[in-house]
Amino acid sequence: MDVILGIESSCDETSASICIDGHIYSNVIANQTIHEKFGGVVPELASRAHQQHIIPAVQQAIAEAKIDKNDLKAVAFTRGPGLLGSLLVGTTFAKGLALGLSIPLIEVNHMQAHILAHFIEDPKPNFPFICLTVSGGHTQLVLVKNYFDMELLGQTLDDAAGEAFDKSAKILQLPYPGGPLIDKYAKEGNPRAFKFPNPQVGGLDFSFSGLKTSIMQFVKKEEAQQPGFVQAHLADICASIQDRIVSILLNRLQQAVDQTGIKEVAIAGGVSANSGLRHGLVQLGAEKGWTVHIPKMSYCTDNAAMIAIAGYYKYLQKDFVGQDISPLARWSVTG
Numbered sequence: 001m002d003v004i005l006g007i008e009s010s011c012d013e014t015s016a017s018i019c020i021d022g023h024i025y026s027n028v029i030a031n032q033t034i035h036e037k038f039g040g041v042v043p044e045l046a047s048r049a050h051q052q053h054i055i056p057a058v059q060q061a062i063a064e065a066k067i068d069k070n071d072l073k074a075v076a077f078t079r080g081p082g083l084l085g086s087l088l089v090g091t092t093f094a095k096g097l098a099l100g101l102s103i104p105l106i107e108v109n110h111m112q113a114h115i116l117a118h119f120i121e122d123p124k125p126n127f128p129f130i131c132l133t134v135s136g137g138h139t140q141l142v143l144v145k146n147y148f149d150m151e152l153l154g155q156t157l158d159d160a161a162g163e164a165f166d167k168s169a170k171i172l173q174l175p176y177p178g179g180p181l182i183d184k185y186a187k188e189g190n191p192r193a194f195k196f197p198n199p200q201v202g203g204l205d206f207s208f209s210g211l212k213t214s215i216m217q218f219v220k221k222e223e224a225q226q227p228g229f230v231q232a233h234l235a236d237i238c239a240s241i242q243d244r245i246v247s248i249l250l251n252r253l254q255q256a257v258d259q260t261g262i263k264e265v266a267i268a269g270g271v272s273a274n275s276g277l278r279h280g281l282v283q284l285g286a287e288k289g290w291t292v293h294i295p296k297m298s299y300c301t302d303n304a305a306m307i308a309i310a311g312y313y314k315y316l317q318k319d320f321v322g323q324d325i326s327p328l329a330r331w332s333v334t335g
């Protein structure tokens with residue numbers, strides 16, 4: 001039995017998961033609510049919370065999978081990219097556990113893991129496929145040639161898609177993280193109520209900072225003319241913002257398909273939980289004859305199941321690292 005423990009601690013979720021022979025048996029996620037009142041993740045507080053959560057999360061993952069820690073064959077951990085202090089907690093814990101149990105240590109790239117989450121359940125994508133990875137820190141179009149052979153086709157030049165959701169939400173005075181709230185209010189709104197600009201960027205890259213500025217100006221102007229405007233039109237504003245972000249993402253994805261001729265497409269990362277993006281992709285895929293892969297909700301946002309499955313494929317290749325390994329705050333999806 002190939003039993004792999006996956007550990008994720010790159011941002012504000014402490015997570016542990018057990019993968020046995022390529023199947024996930026547990027996926028424990030400890031969310032950090034402490035950041036809500038600060039309107040964003042506070043790195044120092046995130047590291048401290050990881051310190052508190054990591055041992056209970058790992059113990060729970062082992063218990064839920066009904067195994068013993070001595071059954072573990074390897075420990076896979078997120079080496080990066082992410083917040084350095086947060087990564088250090090997971091990395092140090094993984095190193096200590098691997099050393100104590102005399103088992104191999106496996107480094108995992110968080111952005112590759114978001115994509116490899118598609119290999120947790122059937123139907124799995126066929127190589128090569130195109131993945132639009134959209135999270136709080138990244139927006140990337142990736143050509144996935146094999147498990148660990150990936151090419152970056154395009155990326156954001158400024159804010160990530162998740163950041164665009166969260167910053168828009170902040171302008172609307174919604175709490176952090178605002179992405180899921182925009183999604184919630186958008187369901188009751190009219191996506192054509194307000195028109196926000198389409199950024200003019202070349203190639204397969206993205207830009208969201210202009211959109212943020214235009215939303216800020218729009219809110220300022222409307223509130224000056226009519227105090228309480230945002231509150232009165234919240235659903236329509238959220239629906240219009242979401243519609244614009246989703247259309248930017250799907251247009252680029254379509255361009256990537258046209259350029260590469262690859263019609264097998266996937267989305268990954270926290271923003272792939274967005275209902276507008278999920279519906280939009282299903283519709284576009286049906287229209288264009290694509291094979292579409294949309295992750296299960298629990299595998300969209302940060303989780304250790306994706307680290308454990310990526311670790312499992314590395315374990316099969318005996319791709320291990322030594323105890324001298326240290327985290328990487330920046331690390332490309334290309335490896």
Ligand code: KG4
Pocket residue numbers: 011134135136137138161162163165166177178179180183269270271272273274275300301302
């Ligand atoms: O992948 P993730 O959990 O963490 C990073 O690696 O960054 O992504 C978190 C991001 C946040 O910006 C959050 O607002 C966004 O994903 N997000 C959503 C939704 N759920 C999470 N954005 C829009 N709609 C959602 N339903």
Ligand code: ZN
Pocket residue numbers: 110114135136269270301302
């Ligand atoms: Zn992530």
